Amino acid sequence: xxxxxxxxxxxxxxxxxxxxxxxxxxxxxxxxxxxxxxxxxxxxxxxxxxxxxxxxxxxxxxxxxxxxxxxxxxxxxxxxxxxxxxxxxxxxxxxxxxxxxxxxxxxxxxxxxxxxxxxxxxxxxxxxxxxxxxxxxxxxxxxxxxxxxxxxxxxxxxxxxxxxxxxxxxxxxxxxxxx
Numbered sequence: 001x002x003x004x005x006x007x008x009x010x011x012x013x014x015x016x017x018x019x020x021x022x023x024x025x026x027x028x029x030x031x032x033x034x035x036x037x038x039x040x041x042x043x044x045x046x047x048x049x050x051x052x053x054x055x056x057x058x059x060x061x062x063x064x065x066x067x068x069x070x071x072x073x074x075x076x077x078x079x080x081x082x083x084x085x086x087x088x089x090x091x092x093x094x095x096x097x098x099x100x101x102x103x104x105x106x107x108x109x110x111x112x113x114x115x116x117x118x119x120x121x122x123x124x125x126x127x128x129x130x131x132x133x134x135x136x137x138x139x140x141x142x143x144x145x146x147x148x149x150x151x152x153x154x155x156x157x158x159x160x161x162x163x164x165x166x167x168x169x170x171x172x173x174x175x176x177x178x179x
Contacts, residue, residue, distance in 0.1 A: 021053055023055050023153075023164045024051055024055055027157065029162055030046060030154050031157065031160075035153065037150070040152060042163060044149065044151075045131055046131045049131060050157045051161055053126070057163075058162065058165045065158050071125070071129030072129050072154050074124075075129040076136055078114040079111045079115075080137075082137040083097075083107055083111075083142070086123065088104060089139075089142070089143065102121075107137040108133070108137045112130050112134060113135065114133075132150070132154075135150065136150070139169065156177050
């Protein structure tokens with residue numbers, strides 16, 4: 001059954017989309033510029049989903065800074081442990097090899113599983129942390145500069161995104177994801 005929207009609903013949806021366009025563009029641009037001047041890659045694949053949750057759904061439990069910190073913290077810890085256990089501490093990441101090695105597949109599975117299980121026990125759900133677990137355990141965000149960049153980018157998102165949604169004029173209205 002098709003859902004018909006009124007012009008007021010379309011207008012509200014457009015305004016939320018415009019807010020997200022501006023806020024997310026500004027957020028990622030600032031993180032990219034800071035990374036450029038810091039000499040680190042701060043814009044990683046965990047920045048986008050974390051920014052999305054915090055900007056588009058700021059009142060949702062998964063967007064809480066506490067859950068983001070716990071989620072990414074657990075993911076980094078489990079990812080590092082699994083990377084070490086599977087001999088990937090200094091292994092080139094998947095993107096450089098062109099395919100996934102058996103050790104990378106072996107490391108990413110328990111890192112993701114431990115992250116999800118720990119966050120469930122802690123009651124700190126934050127879906128983007130699963131991406132962090134994969135990046136770290138596979139060696140894509142290896143210890144050293146890649147990992148520092150990943151962490152710094154996430155810290156900036158966790159500081160700047162909540163501030164952006166609280167700026168005067170930044171309406172916290174969200175749109176339901178159905179239809």
